Amino acid sequence: MTWSLNEIDALARKAARGAGYSWGLAEDTGRAVRWLEARNLSGAAALAAHVQAIDGQGLTAMVPRMGPHIWMAPAGAICPILAGTMLTDGLAADQTAPLTLTDLRAPLLVLPFLAWMAEAEHRTITLDLAGSPLTLTAEGAALASGPVSTPGFGTVTLHFSGLAKGILIPEGLRSGCDVKTVDLLNHFAARTYAPATEESRMAGAGAGLSDND
Amino acid sequence: MTQTIAPRDPNTVMTLARMGCFHQSRLSFMRVLLRRLRAERWTFTRPVFEIDGKGVGHAVYTAHGPDHSYSLVAFANDLPPEKRSDRVIATEWDATFTLFDGVPSQADIDRLRANIPLQEAGRVTDTSLSVSRANRSVRLWDHVVEALAAGSQPDGARVADVGYLMRTTAVYGSGKLGAADREKTADRPEFQAPFQIEMLSVFLTRAFVMDLVEHMARMRAPQTAVPLAPALRRRFGIGNSTGLGMAPYLINHPALLNNWIAAREQALARVRSLQTALPGTVDALRDYARRAQINAQQWQSDHPIQQAKLADLRRDMDALCTHLADTDLTGAQPWNALWEWGEANLSLEGQEQLVSLLLEPHGDLVDPLAGCMAANETAAMRIDGAMTLAQFRALVEDIYAWALTIDWTLPQAQENVWYTSEEKLEPRLGNRFAEPIEPYELPLCPGRDAARMHADLLASDASTVAGFLMAHPEHRHIARRAQIAARLPYAEIRDNTIGEALLPIDLLRAKLAFFGAGHFDPRSDRWVRINMFQNAPFPADLATGDADDWTFPLAQDAAQ
Numbered sequence: 001m002t003w004s005l006n007e008i009d010a011l012a013r014k015a016a017r018g019a020g021y022s023w024g025l026a027e028d029t030g031r032a033v034r035w036l037e038a039r040n041l042s043g044a045a046a047l048a049a050h051v052q053a054i055d056g057q058g059l060t061a062m063v064p065r066m067g068p069h070i071w072m073a074p075a076g077a078i079c080p081i082l083a084g085t086m087l088t089d090g091l092a093a094d095q096t097a098p099l100t101l102t103d104l105r106a107p108l109l110v111l112p113f114l115a116w117m118a119e120a121e122h123r124t125i126t127l128d129l130a131g132s133p134l135t136l137t138a139e140g141a142a143l144a145s146g147p148v149s150t151p152g153f154g155t156v157t158l159h160f161s162g163l164a165k166g167i168l169i170p171e172g173l174r175s176g177c178d179v180k181t182v183d184l185l186n187h188f189a190a191r192t193y194a195p196a197t198e199e200s201r202m203a204g205a206g207a208g209l210s211d212n213d
Numbered sequence: 214m215t216q217t218i219a220p221r222d223p224n225t226v227m228t229l230a231r232m233g234c235f236h237q238s239r240l241s242f243m244r245v246l247l248r249r250l251r252a253e254r255w256t257f258t259r260p261v262f263e264i265d266g267k268g269v270g271h272a273v274y275t276a277h278g279p280d281h282s283y284s285l286v287a288f289a290n291d292l293p294p295e296k297r298s299d300r301v302i303a304t305e306w307d308a309t310f311t312l313f314d315g316v317p318s319q320a321d322i323d324r325l326r327a328n329i330p331l332q333e334a335g336r337v338t339d340t341s342l343s344v345s346r347a348n349r350s351v352r353l354w355d356h357v358v359e360a361l362a363a364g365s366q367p368d369g370a371r372v373a374d375v376g377y378l379m380r381t382t383a384v385y386g387s388g389k390l391g392a393a394d395r396e397k398t399a400d401r402p403e404f405q406a407p408f409q410i411e412m413l414s415v416f417l418t419r420a421f422v423m424d425l426v427e428h429m430a431r432m433r434a435p436q437t438a439v440p441l442a443p444a445l446r447r448r449f450g451i452g453n454s455t456g457l458g459m460a461p462y463l464i465n466h467p468a469l470l471n472n473w474i475a476a477r478e479q480a481l482a483r484v485r486s487l488q489t490a491l492p493g494t495v496d497a498l499r500d501y502a503r504r505a506q507i508n509a510q511q512w513q514s515d516h517p518i519q520q521a522k523l524a525d526l527r528r529d530m531d532a533l534c535t536h537l538a539d540t541d542l543t544g545a546q547p548w549n550a551l552w553e554w555g556e557a558n559l560s561l562e563g564q565e566q567l568v569s570l571l572l573e574p575h576g577d578l579v580d581p582l583a584g585c586m587a588a589n590e591t592a593a594m595r596i597d598g599a600m601t602l603a604q605f606r607a608l609v610e611d612i613y614a615w616a617l618t619i620d621w622t623l624p625q626a627q628e629n630v631w632y633t634s635e636e637k638l639e640p641r642l643g644n645r646f647a648e649p650i651e652p653y654e655l656p657l658c659p660g661r662d663a664a665r666m667h668a669d670l671l672a673s674d675a676s677t678v679a680g681f682l683m684a685h686p687e688h689r690h691i692a693r694r695a696q697i698a699a700r701l702p703y704a705e706i707r708d709n710t711i712g713e714a715l716l717p718i719d720l721l722r723a724k725l726a727f728f729g730a731g732h733f734d735p736r737s738d739r740w741v742r743i744n745m746f747q748n749a750p751f752p753a754d755l756a757t758g759d760a761d762d763w764t765f766p767l768a769q770d771a772a773q
Contacts, residue, residue, distance in 0.1 A: 004394045024690035088595070088596070090597075
């Protein structure tokens with residue numbers, strides 16, 4: 001069974017919201033997971049593992065502090081969604097020297113944000129993701145030289161003067177995400193749903209005149 | 214001096230009261246579809262129709278275009294009356310459908326038969342472009358079957374009273390339940406305009422339903438049954454019940470909303486800018502106004518809100534016809550003069566009807582704008598973090614000026630909460646102060662959220678949007694909307710979507726008018742009944758008849 005990318009996007013968005021991210025960050029999370037799943041990279045599984053790992057923890061301790069060469073979080077580990085949105089928003093746009101993201105959780109999730117950053121800033125970004133060399137081109141394409149690693153945790157250094165290398169990771173229209181991952185994400189998404197009451201059942205959907213004629 | 218007229222100000226257009234007065238027009242999606250099907254000489258076949266005497270079985274209707282074929286696969290059911298409900302909580306329907314990309318094999322049909330009748334409880338693959346279901350209008354269905362079986366035609370007044378034999382209760386597209394995402398088909402010319410898949414599905418559904426009712430009459434009385442008379446047959450549309458689930462759509466798709474409204478506003482500006490009336494258009498406009506007057510008289514609703522609006526519309530159409538009868542339209546910019554008269558003399562219902570009427574005789578100017586109504590929503594999502602905070606604050610103060618004057622601490626300003634119910638995963642609306650639902654609030658209140666953000670913008674010492682959002686991730690959603698609305702002027706509804714005065718049916722009407730619905734019949738302030746493709750040609754008639762002139766009643770029909 002495969003999933004439409006809209007389904008995966010919506011599920012990831014709701015799961016991120018259920019895990020405590022603001023709606024705006026959750027929207028970016030949905031798009032990021034969609035970007036990864038469209039490239040046959042296991043973004044949904046990465047998000048599921050990430051939200052399980054941070055469940056119950058406050059997000060503020062995972063906001064990276066921005067140093068000139070190193071971003072690191074006070075409590076030890078950087079959130080890929082917070083770091084990713086900061087990068088896409090242009091907070092490292094002036095950076096030309098290598099930038100190290102220390103102890104990044106679910107590093108795969110930061111890839112889409114780097115692709116959008118590369119495209120917005122018209123420059124090439126190269127990195128090594130746990131042994132997988134990756135390039136994000138100024139056109140926003142992702143290049144890899146082999147299978148892409150999906151570590152749960154790791155330090156990643158971004159280079160802004162490297163040469164693009166690898167072959168294009170092709171973009172498809174479906175997600176092959178497994179049912180177990182979808183169930184996990186649904187568990188978090190369910191936190192955004194209000195329990196039904198008889199009152200909401202009647203009033204909330206707007207019962208009025210009979211719908212039968 | 215004549216001049217080029219600019220499109221209307223978004224602060225004028227994007228109010229809920231005005232959007233709740235929109236009417237169908239040349240740019241409505243049903244009409245865009247039928248013009249294309251005719252222009253490209255699409256052909257239609259019915260390769261399968263296997264339905265028994267109880268009305269159980271399946272049928273396939275295929276539309277063949279220049280490059281692709283699409284098949285409506287219909288499953289008919291013998292539904293016990295107690296199970297018939299239009300609410301999203303229903304689990305069985307009289308008929309269920311999918312629009313299949315191509316022509317289905319027997320294996321495809323077997324797989325679909327195990328899933329389509331289940332609707333939300335089933336799964337489809339990306340060979341399905343939409344999934345939908347419909348219920349019978351029991352009183353009209355039984356009457357029509359009985360009449361035809363007895364060899365006579367159904368009562369015209371009863372047909373007019375209901376207007377359809379089945380109503381759809383949901384038409385899911387774009388990736389729902391595993392169906393193909395829009396990206397799969399967006400580069401096909403026939404699906405470039407919005408909602409063409411859904412409209413094609415309903416157009417073929419109408420053909421199926423009419424065949425089905427005649428088939429049931431024949432099965433009941435093979436010796437005496439007759440088919441519907443063609444003129445009466447065309448008076449049946451497909452009903453549709455649209456509820457709260459659809460209301461947030463326009464808020465959730467700001468770039469798409471902009472492109473719909475912008476196309477219509479650009480069309481109006483083009484017509485108003487004409488220096489002189491084009492040949493034939495003055496007589497045509499007078500004729501359309503007369504037909505709109507008849508339409509307003511024929512349009513019925515039991516709901517007090519709509520009855521008041523219909524009184525406005527009827528008065529407006531009377532005034533318009535009187536004005537047109539004694540107004541010289543041979544002067545400079547006659548349509549602009551007419552428009553300015555309308556703004557001064559008509560209610561919102563009449564003004565928005567006048568928009569549609571002004572577009573009607575100007576197909577060459579208007580119809581190409583249908584190609585601008587789709588949106589690349591992914592491209593609109595990126596936040597411009599480098600924008601200075603001063604610049605950002607200025608645009609927030611411009612776009613949300615209306616919201617910054619509201620005292621959001623007053624209960625009536627934010628009485629409603631949009632939320633998703635655990636039970637059916639559909640958007641609902643509840644009272645913030647009466648139900649424990651606030652923690653589940655969906656971001657469907659841009660005005661209040663912009664006002665909250667504005668307070669933090671005033672206190673922020675960040676220099677850019679990126680810096681501000683790092684400190685205030687809670688404003689990321691509304692910050693993105695503000696930047697979208699800065700680029701796309703009609704992206705944002707400039708009104709309170711959670712206040713005590715909110716009527717969700719205003720949102721539904723705006724959307725359904727773009728679909729091409731004619732007679733809106735609210736059944737409460739939260740759901741509305743419409744009729745789709747009523748009086749439209751059937752697939753087999755497209756090649757020979759007029760594919761586009763069916764939305765207003767003909768003047769001679771009023772005499773009947």
